[in-house]
Structures are given as structure tokens and as C-alpha cells.
Amino acid sequence: MAFTYLCSLTRAENSMLIREAKFITSNSRADQCPPATLPEYAFIGRSNVGKSSLINMLTGQKGLAKTSSSPGKTQLINHFLINNEWYLVDLPGYGYAKVSKTARATWSKMIGFYMRQRENLTCVFVLIDSRHPPLAPDIEFIDMLGKEGVPFVLVFTKADKQSGSRTQQNVVDYTRKLSETWDELPRYFITSAEDMTGRDEVLGFINEINKQLAQAPNNS
Ligand SMILES: Nc1nc2c(ncn2[C@@H]2O[C@H](COP(=O)(O)OP(=O)(O)OP(=O)(O)O)[C@@H](O)[C@H]2O)c(=O)[nH]1
Numbered sequence: 001m002a003f004t005y006l007c008s009l010t011r012a013e014n015s016m017l018i019r020e021a022k023f024i025t026s027n028s029r030a031d032q033c034p035p036a037t038l039p040e041y042a043f044i045g046r047s048n049v050g051k052s053s054l055i056n057m058l059t060g061q062k063g064l065a066k067t068s069s070s071p072g073k074t075q076l077i078n079h080f081l082i083n084n085e086w087y088l089v090d091l092p093g094y095g096y097a098k099v100s101k102t103a104r105a106t107w108s109k110m111i112g113f114y115m116r117q118r119e120n121l122t123c124v125f126v127l128i129d130s131r132h133p134p135l136a137p138d139i140e141f142i143d144m145l146g147k148e149g150v151p152f153v154l155v156f157t158k159a160d161k162q163s164g165s166r167t168q169q170n171v172v173d174y175t176r177k178l179s180e181t182w183d184e185l186p187r188y189f190i191t192s193a194e195d196m197t198g199r200d201e202v203l204g205f206i207n208e209i210n211k212q213l214a215q216a217p218n219n220s
């Protein structure tokens with residue numbers, strides 16, 4: 001898999017990127033999602049890693065996706081339509097011990113179907129808490145995406161909670177761990193929903209892919 005997307009936008013251009021963000025649907029099945037006609041970017045990761053908060057930070061709307069300090073807040077597949085042009089998708093978390101076994105099994109099945117069946121899924125953002133060393137549920141999930149051929153990038157969240165050097169060390173540890181099984185490492189971003197670190201980079205990345213898709217020959 002190649003991760004060759006470029007980010008060439010300036011800060012001013014990026015700040016114009018989200019003119020409108022609105023909630024569309026919540027549902028438990030990939031086949032009940034909105035029509036698969038627009039590029040779609042999904043946020044996944046362990047419960048409480050900051051998926052919903054990152055969506056709010058990117059869109060600049062604090063209450064758009066529901067957040068909580070307790071893991072297990074997001075329980076369905078949530079679609080948000082951006083500028084009437086593309087979707088952001090908030091998903092339930094995986095692998096958190098404080099979430100019941102039954103809920104974890106249900107969500108895991110739902111997420112698996114969604115990842116495999118959603119034909120307009122353009123890129124998955126796998127969120128990882130930047131404070132933690134490599135964790136088995138994250139590595140297993142990343143390996144699953146690789147095996148299924150789902151394009152993804154990594155996002156190291158909550159960078160405001162520790163020093164930059166500590167975050168960098170954990171990024172290095174993760175990439176080392178992934179290089180045990182991956183020839184090519186995925187692109188990664190470092191973010192904070194608190195101080196908006198990484199907003200321009202993530203939005204620039206999405207914008208660049210959307211531009212490439214719009215210019216693709218079969219997209220007239
Ligand atoms: N300091 C800090 N706190 C954050 C950040 N992102 C999220 N949080 C906090 O972490 C907690 C979980 O955030 P959510 O966005 O609800 O996490 P989630 O991954 O959507 O969680 P589930 O829906 O339960 O899977 C909340 O208390 C947030 O305020 C961040 O970048 N910095």
C-alpha cells in the first residue's frame with residue numbers, strides 16, 4: 001500500500017476548508033449508511049482515545065459529535081456531511097477493558113462490516129493515545145486493515161497531555177513495532193483537540209485526497 005498523498009495547502013486555505021458540517025445519521029449497519037456517493041473519512045481507535053473530540057476540533061463545532069470522559073460514549077456509525085462534499089464518520093471504540101465484553105463484540109462486528117463493505121471509504125484515521133506505548137488492540141487493528149487492504153493513516157492524540165519529546169518517543173516506539181510486520185509505514189499525524197495541534201495537517205491531507213479524487217479520470 002502506498003501513502004503518497006501530499007499536503008500543500010497554506011494555513012489560510014485550510015481554515016476555509018470547513019464551511020459547513022452537519023450530522024446526517026447514526027446507525028448500526030454499513031448497509032444503512034447514507035448513499036456511498038461521496039468520499040468518506042472514518043475515525044477509529046480505542047474507546048476514549050479522542051475520536052469524537054477530534055471531529056469536533058476539525059469542524060470547529062464543539063458539540064457536533066458527542067464526547068465523554070467515560071469510554072463507550074459513541075456506540076453507532078455516525079455520519080457528518082462536510083460542505084455537502086464529503087463525510088466524516090465517528091465510530092465506536094475497540095479494545096477498552098472498561099467497556100462490556102458484549103458491547104465490544106457487537107461494535108467489533110459492526111466496525112468490521114463497515115470497514116469491509118463501505119465502498120466510498122477513502123481513508124481510515126486510526127487514533128492512538130500518544131501517551132501510551134504500543135498496545136496490542138491497536139497493532140491488531142492496524143494489521144487487520146493492512147490485510148483487508150483498507151487505506152489508513154495514524155493519528156497520535158492528546159499531545160497536549162505530555163511533552164513533545166515524550167510524544168515523539170512514543171511515535172518512534174509505535175513505528176518500530178509496526179516495522180516488525182510492515183515494509184512501508186503509514187503516514188501519521190500528531191493532534192490535540194485541546195489546543196488544535198494537527199488541524200491544518202489533517203484537513204490539508206483530506207483536502208489533497210479530495211482534489212485528487214475530483215481530478216481522477218473516471219470522476220467526470
Ligand atoms: N487533554 C485532552 N483531552 C482530550 C483530547 N481529546 C479528547 N480528550 C478527552 O478525552 C475524553 C474522551 O474523548 P472522546 O472524544 O469522547 O473519545 P472517543 O474516542 O470518541 O471515545 P468513545 O466514543 O467512548 O469511543 C474526553 O474527556 C475528552 O475531553 C485531547 O486532545 N486533549
Ligand SMILES: [Mg+2]
Pocket residue numbers: 051052053066067073074090091
Ligand atoms: Mg466517541
